[in-house]
Amino acid sequence: MSKFWSPRVRELTPYTPGEQPRERLIKLNTNENPYPPAPGVGAVLRNYSTDHLRLYPDPESGALRQALAREFGVEVEQVFVGNGSDEVLALAFQAFFCQQRPLEMPETTYSFYPVYCRLYGIERRALPLTANHEVDLAAFATDSGGTIFANPNAPTGHGHGRKAIAELLKRVTDSVVLVDEAYVDFGGESAIPLVVSHPNLVVTGTFSKSRSLAGLRLGYAVGSRELIEGLTRVKDSFNSYPVDSLASALAIAALEDNEHFEACREKVITTRERTRTRMEKLGFHVLPSQANFVLVTHPEHDAAQLFAGLRERGILVRHFNTEALRDFLRITIGTDDEMESLIETLETLCG
Amino acid sequence: MSKFWSPRVRELTPYTPGEQPRERLIKLNTNENPYPPAPGVGAVLRNYSTDHLRLYPDPESGALRQALAREFGVEVEQVFVGNGSDEVLALAFQAFFCQQRPLEMPETTYSFYPVYCRLYGIERRALPLTANHEVDLAAFATDSGGTIFANPNAPTGHGHGRKAIAELLKRVTDSVVLVDEAYVDFGGESAIPLVVSHPNLVVTGTFSKSRSLAGLRLGYAVGSRELIEGLTRVKDSFNSYPVDSLASALAIAALEDNEHFEACREKVITTRERTRTRMEKLGFHVLPSQANFVLVTHPEHDAAQLFAGLRERGILVRHFNTEALRDFLRITIGTDDEMESLIETLETLCG
Numbered sequence: 001m002s003k004f005w006s007p008r009v010r011e012l013t014p015y016t017p018g019e020q021p022r023e024r025l026i027k028l029n030t031n032e033n034p035y036p037p038a039p040g041v042g043a044v045l046r047n048y049s050t051d052h053l054r055l056y057p058d059p060e061s062g063a064l065r066q067a068l069a070r071e072f073g074v075e076v077e078q079v080f081v082g083n084g085s086d087e088v089l090a091l092a093f094q095a096f097f098c099q100q101r102p103l104e105m106p107e108t109t110y111s112f113y114p115v116y117c118r119l120y121g122i123e124r125r126a127l128p129l130t131a132n133h134e135v136d137l138a139a140f141a142t143d144s145g146g147t148i149f150a151n152p153n154a155p156t157g158h159g160h161g162r163k164a165i166a167e168l169l170k171r172v173t174d175s176v177v178l179v180d181e182a183y184v185d186f187g188g189e190s191a192i193p194l195v196v197s198h199p200n201l202v203v204t205g206t207f208s209k210s211r212s213l214a215g216l217r218l219g220y221a222v223g224s225r226e227l228i229e230g231l232t233r234v235k236d237s238f239n240s241y242p243v244d245s246l247a248s249a250l251a252i253a254a255l256e257d258n259e260h261f262e263a264c265r266e267k268v269i270t271t272r273e274r275t276r277t278r279m280e281k282l283g284f285h286v287l288p289s290q291a292n293f294v295l296v297t298h299p300e301h302d303a304a305q306l307f308a309g310l311r312e313r314g315i316l317v318r319h320f321n322t323e324a325l326r327d328f329l330r331i332t333i334g335t336d337d338e339m340e341s342l343i344e345t346l347e348t349l350c351g
Numbered sequence: 352m353s354k355f356w357s358p359r360v361r362e363l364t365p366y367t368p369g370e371q372p373r374e375r376l377i378k379l380n381t382n383e384n385p386y387p388p389a390p391g392v393g394a395v396l397r398n399y400s401t402d403h404l405r406l407y408p409d410p411e412s413g414a415l416r417q418a419l420a421r422e423f424g425v426e427v428e429q430v431f432v433g434n435g436s437d438e439v440l441a442l443a444f445q446a447f448f449c450q451q452r453p454l455e456m457p458e459t460t461y462s463f464y465p466v467y468c469r470l471y472g473i474e475r476r477a478l479p480l481t482a483n484h485e486v487d488l489a490a491f492a493t494d495s496g497g498t499i500f501a502n503p504n505a506p507t508g509h510g511h512g513r514k515a516i517a518e519l520l521k522r523v524t525d526s527v528v529l530v531d532e533a534y535v536d537f538g539g540e541s542a543i544p545l546v547v548s549h550p551n552l553v554v555t556g557t558f559s560k561s562r563s564l565a566g567l568r569l570g571y572a573v574g575s576r577e578l579i580e581g582l583t584r585v586k587d588s589f590n591s592y593p594v595d596s597l598a599s600a601l602a603i604a605a606l607e608d609n610e611h612f613e614a615c616r617e618k619v620i621t622t623r624e625r626t627r628t629r630m631e632k633l634g635f636h637v638l639p640s641q642a643n644f645v646l647v648t649h650p651e652h653d654a655a656q657l658f659a660g661l662r663e664r665g666i667l668v669r670h671f672n673t674e675a676l677r678d679f680l681r682i683t684i685g686t687d688d689e690m691e692s693l694i695e696t697l698e699t700l701c702g
Contacts, residue, residue: 002577004527004551005584006449014587017410027406036402046397051387053566053601055378056559059368083434083568086590094470098357119445119588176355200355208407215404215596217434226353233356236365237470239437244598245566250404 008121015115018318026341028332029316031154031183031293033212035264035335038257041213041250048246057245059236064248067255068220072192078222080231083242085182085206085219088231090116091238092202092221095230096176097122099145106135108324110154110180133287133295134158137168147172150180152188155320155330157289159188169198176227179203183291185210185265186272186333192222199224202231209292210265211254216247268292272333278343282350297328301350309349315342359472366466369669377692379683380667382505382534382644384563386615386686389608392564392601399597408596410587415599418606419571423543429573431582434593436533436557436570439582441467442589443553443572446581447527448473450496457486459675461505461531484638484646485509488519498523501531503539506671506681508640510539520549527578530554534642536561536616537623537684543573550575553582560643561616562605567598619643623684629694633701648679652701660700666693 001010018030065079072079082088093116097103102123105113117124127139133156135149147168152159169177179191181203192203202223208214221231235242254261276286276294284296297303307319307329318330333339352361369381416430423430433439444467448454453474456464468475478490484507486500498519503510520528530542532554543554553574559565572582586593605612627637627645635647648654658670658680669681682693 002581004447004578005581006446008449009446009581009584012584012588014584015591017407017591020407020409030407032407033405035405037404041404042401045399045401048396050393050396050601053388053392054384054386054563056368056371056381056383056565057568058371083438083593084590087434087593090589095357095360096355098359115588119585199353212405214407217408217592217595227355230353230356230360233360233363233365234470237363237466238441239435240366240368241568242434242438244568244595246597247595250401 008119012118013115015112019316021316026315026334026338028334028338028342029318031209031291031332032214033209033264033268033292034333034338035212035267037212037250038254038260040253040257044249044253048249052245055245057241057243057248059240061243061248064243064251067252068222071255072222074192074195074222075225077225078195078228080221080228080235081243082219082235084208084217085180085204086112087242088204088219088221089113089180090119091231091234092178092204093117093120093122095234096178096202096227097146097148099175101143101145101175103146103148104140104144105148106153108153108156109135110150111320113148129156132158135160137164140168140172142171142174144175146175146178148178148180150182151191152183152186152290154183154291155293155295155318155325155328157287157291157293157295159184159290162189162191162194165191166194169194169201173200176200176202182206182209186292187269187290195223199226202227207251207254210261211251212264213251213254216250218243218247218251268333271336271339274336275333275339275343279346282343282346293330293332295328295330298350303327303329306346306349310342310345313345315345359470363469364466366463370667372667377666377685377689379685379689379693380669382560382642382683383565384560384615384619384643385684385689386563386618388563388601389605389611391604391608395600395604399600403596406596408592408594408599410591412594412599415594415602418603419573422606423573425543425546425573426576428576429546429579431572431579431586432594433570433586435559435568436531436555437463438593439555439570439572440531441470442582442585443529443555444468444471444473446585447529447553447578448497448499450526452494452496452526454497454499455491455495456499457504459504459507460486461501462671464499480507483509486511488515491519491523493522493525495526497526497529499529499531501533502542503534503537503641505534505642506644506646506669506676506679508638508642508644508646510535510641513540513542513545516542517545520545520552524551527551527553533557533560537643538620538641546574550577553578558602558605561612562602563615564602564605567601569594569598569602619684622687622690625687626684626690626694630697633694633697644681644683646679646681649701654678654680657697657700661693661696664696666696
């Protein structure tokens with residue numbers, strides 16, 4: 001605590017990201033893709049002229065936004081890019097959710113959302129999940145200051161279909177609805193086709209998961225022109241060039257290789273379903289997941305102890321020490337070999 | 352304007368960065384370095400394994416902060432890194448300047464500062480430059496909510512020595528003093544040695560100018576541990592990993608090549624002084640500069656017209672259409688050949 005800090009900064013409780021260990025561990029804790037990025041990424045990297053780095057990037061990130069616009073079948077003016085979807089989300093909180101009325105979100109969802117609320121002084125209303133651990137779309141009010149949720153949700157893995165989101169958008173028309181699709185490519189259904197007809201919908205996504213580029217920090221938002229313009233106003237009042245030239249070129253290469261993308265996500269989905277069956281045999285309750293992780297709990301074994309036992313044996317998963325999640329472990333889907341090691345270790349730990 | 356935007360966003364006037372043209376122009380408008388980054392940057396780039404990109408970066412950017420700490424002779428806890436010094440500045444405004452009392456800055460300085468004030472609702476008090484176009488250090492109040500200026504200042508180029516900054520810090524002890532040293536390597540004197548003895552001093556810098564890495568977006572701050580901790584709290588409430596792994600590795604390579612760094616900055620300084628002599632012969636008044644640009648005015652020629660004439664002939668410089676700067680052009684120091692073309696074109700234009 002320092003007298004030199006702004007008053008609000010003294011009250012902040014920053015977000016805690018998953019550990020990035022230095023030792024060699026089987027790393028199933030931060031939902032990274034176990035497969036490398038598309039081969040074209042390496043080709044662009046090796047041929048990139050470093051002389052180009054002396055120049056500032058295009059402040060509008062035109063080429064990357066064009067590539068995403070083509071990918072999603074929208075206009076370039078409907079696409080925003082930023083330094084990871086965390087930055088895109090933070091700018092969206094400023095652009096849309098600093099309102100008189102509270103922002104609504106599920107009680108259990110991406111734990112960065114409440115951190116943004118504290119940073120920007122936004123009042124937050126948290127709504128319980130359903131008994132099935134699903135986001136309760138029917139519970140969102142029509143007169144809130146905004147609505148945000150991850151779909152598929154984190155760390156539960158459940159995703160609502162486009163039809164359910166469309167139903168929500170029929171009711172909530174006076175404030176922004178932000179659907180965070182960080183995990184959608186592992187079996188979810190994207191709401192992006194709905195942006196055409198809903199001026200208050202913004203959908204965010206990332207290159208960190210299905211595109212295997214977490215190290216590059218690239219995220220995006222797709223929405224109506226007026227929402228993207230609002231985001232851009234905030235971005236241009238914060239940092240003119242958040243996306244670096246090299247990262248942009250590499251991300252475009254990743255987008256161009258659809259075959260690699262499809263192959264990787266199918267492998268992850270197949271491994272996830274196999275992992276789920278194996279874990280259920282060990283007595284775990286495994287929540288159905290459309291993401292590249294599973295949330296699991298065991299009726300007879302303490303999650304914190306399992307976490308510690310796995311860590312000791314070189315396997316890192318995620319345990320959230322909150323009331324709602326204390327009994328669960330969130331396990332990223334790795335390669336088949338990694339998941340085999342996990343299962344074997346859990347067999348030992350669960351006796 | 353949209354009803355979905357947060358009220359403050361409707362009032363924003365975003366920063367306007369210099370144009371990044373697509374045509375081939377002699378580009379003297381955004382203070383980029385005319386020389387490529389150190390050769391080691393290319394070597395690291397070509398050997399970088401793209402498989403590493405599937406993992407998140409170190410959220411603490413330990414390796415890059417260590418390299419900067421060594422460079423500046425400070426502890427790693429005194430170093431902060433971000434996505435360009437623009438991001439570092441924006442986070443610093445949040446961390447230190449959201450106070451009850453107004454933030455003081457020169458009337459003419461980096462034009463992003465007033466934009467941050469609007470974004471964060473910070474009251475601003477602008478102090479005129481001296482008759483010599485210098486930042487008037489004696490005019491800063493001791494009871495403000497904070498003090499910020501660029502040193503060397505932009506777009507004037509004048510820099511105060513460390514002794515003058517130390518005098519200021521004797522008077523201003525109750526709020527944060529931020530010295531933005533984006534241009535210091537072209538002949539200025541850094542205030543970094545003063546951070547040891549002044550808990551309220553924070554100095555920012557960038558890899559975009561003297562390190563020829565504007566395309567990578569890397570900036571830093573050096574200060575007391577308590578100020579760096581405040582900055583980190585805001586960063587960790589905004590974006591856990593603002594610096595990407597690849598950019599970090601390339602920046603470390605740039606820091607390691609001191610010979611290249613010295614050679615490039617000396618070339619820029621020599622060319623600047625030669626340009627100044629040549630322009631004075633053409634009748635320009637050239638403000639003394641410790642930066643990689645000069646601010647010039649001509650008693651007989653309109654700056655806006657000269658800007659347009661140069662643009663037509665393929666040379667891009669910067670003209671700020673504000674009352675204080677309307678009569679000036681800011682010209683980045685390029686290679687000797689580029690400056691020769693500039694001088695020849697100005698000879699034609701000034702007839």
